[in-house]
Amino acid sequence: MSRREMLALSKNGFGGLALLGLLGGCNFNSQENNIWHNTFSDKLPHYIPKAKSIIFLYMDGGISQVDSFDPKPRLAKENGQNPYDKFKVDATQFNDIGQILKSPWEFKQHGESGMWMSSLFPHLSSCVDDIAMINSMVSDFPEHTNANYFLHTGHGLQGRPSMGAWVTYGLGNENENLPAYVVLDGGLTPPGGLDNFKNGFLPASYQASILQAKEIPLANIVPQENKLIQQTKLDYMQKMDQSLIGKLGHADQIASSIRNYELAFRMQASIPELGDLSGETKATQKLYGLDNDDEHCRNYAAQCLLARRLVERGVRFIELTMPNTGHDRWDQHSNLKKGHEDNAHAVDQPIAGLIKDLKARGLFESTLIVFAGEFGRTPFSQANNGRDHNPSAFSIWLAGAGIKGGTVYGKTDEYGYRVIENKTTIHDLHATMLHLMGMDHLQLTYRFSGRDIRLTDVHGHVIHDILT
Secondary structure (H helix, E strand, C coil), rough: CCHHHHHHHHHHHHHHHHHHHCCCCCCHHHHHHHHHHHCCCCCCCCCCCCCEEEEEEEEECCCCCCHHCCHHHHHHHCCCHHHHHHCCCCCCCCCCCCCCCCCCCCCEEEEECEEEEEEECCCCCHHHEEEEEEEECCCCCCCCHHHHHHHHHCCCCCCCCHHHHHHHHHHCCCCCCCEEEEEEEECCCCCCCCHHHHCCCCCHCCCEEEEEECCCCCCCCCCCCHHHHHHHHHHHHHHHHHHHHHHHHHCHHHHHHHHHHHHHHHHHHHHHHCCHHHCEEEEEEEEHCCCCCCCCHHHHHHHHHHHHHHCCCCCCCCEEECCCCCCCCCCCCCCCCHHHHHHHHHHHHHHHHHHHHHCCCHHHHHHEEEEEEEEEECCEECCCCCEEEECCEEEEEEEEECCCCEEEEEEECCCCCCCECCEECCCHHHHHHHHHHHCCCCEEEEEECCCCEECCCCCCCCCCCEEE
């Protein structure tokens, strides 16, 4: 190597290794901060956080709010009538406007709070006093791909960093053997694809790692050669990469590749143990529904249990995706009753089990759970027995760290069609999630294309009324 390369490698490597050995292998995020040009000089939050981890339960396709969490008796009273005679009807995705459609499911009040919930969710209804329900969400987009990008990145177009990438960029990683941002693959890729989970213009180290809720969650994680051969290859790759850095100076793509290689090597020891659920008690497996007759329920139960295990190991952001129940996600433009029932049956018990298990283990107070889709559904039918997209009003809920359980926030009109009180945006949701993680969404920025960009763009307010 040249003298310049030798000096570059020496200053970047040997001194750090010696210090790391003296300090017992601790992970000091301040050095990493300087590398990634993070505005957080030491990877500390702005204030004491309520949450250490986020579990995002992504209800891909748009669950119907008037059939799940926002009861509207007037739909039953006027079932089959022409919606144009009752209210102003907006154009929809397919513009196939049918008649006013009542909910096929009965609503009841539950818990001490008396929160309304439909019979779609018999298990979740036992947890209402732990939930803050927001019935006044709106989106800027009526189409899945753009609405998905908006939900995940705060921007309706492809290419921005996802909320999980922003969280890990702001706070770093607590477990050097696992990625800080994990997406659990339930079997369906959402419209917009993997760009919903990418790092965008942030360094590649912040994109999601996709795991499956299986005994071996990640392909090729078990080495096929002995450790000596593998280490020799990795050492050679590192030597080549460091030589290139010595010539070019710091380059995000190369530095991210090195970090990802190193993480992948460490994951070979941690991932197989993570995915082995056999050590969980029979009672715990039953709580989540791993013994359920429905294979889709078992699929989602494994995701929820794996999410809890990731939280225990310090993973910052975990997103769960929908299992394939034989329908087009929650996107029931027809056959609403069968589609929503199958989807709800798949996720209801596992989610309730997750909440109860986190509470039993003392993790609920430090874990934020968010249940959300990209938009809602119309109060009138499409194709007689379905509902079209409705970005003008839908329901989501939050639970866990810093959330005021038993709270209902916001209100829609008598048809569940438009918000009439406390309109809440995706930017508000993102601001609140960051706030609970100890970050001010106004200060979490990254310099790109000549300006400081943030997850909430130039919008967003923390929803203080649902917080403790």
